[in-house]
Amino acid sequence: MLHIHWKEKLGRKKGRFFCPVCVEHREYREIRDNEYVGAGFLSFKTSSILKGILCLTCKSRLDHGYLSYSPDDIRRSASPWECQNCGTRNEFTSAGCRSCASLRPDLAEASQRSKPEPRIND
């Protein structure tokens, strides 16, 4: 009988990123979900999914999307923001306005920019 199980592991990959909690450059480790298929005592890793990243300084679990944001994007997103639609002041932890639910402008912009350019010759 084969059985499949998942285990959360810290990946071997380390690197530096700009931590939005520390608001500094920090070391991170990948948090991965590994899938194992086993029969009896033997088990083999069959796949591995990147789940997020761990800041080694503040131990925050963060979305791996932070690896692709620039320090400026993150610095701006780590301060309270004002809704352009209704003027409500919102905490930096909320991605949308608590009054009118508009998406915060800087994050909307950053996600636009990180999209790959459309290629014409392909």
Ligand SMILES: [Zn+2]
């Ligand atoms: Zn941190």
Ligand SMILES: [Zn+2]
């Ligand atoms: Zn609003």
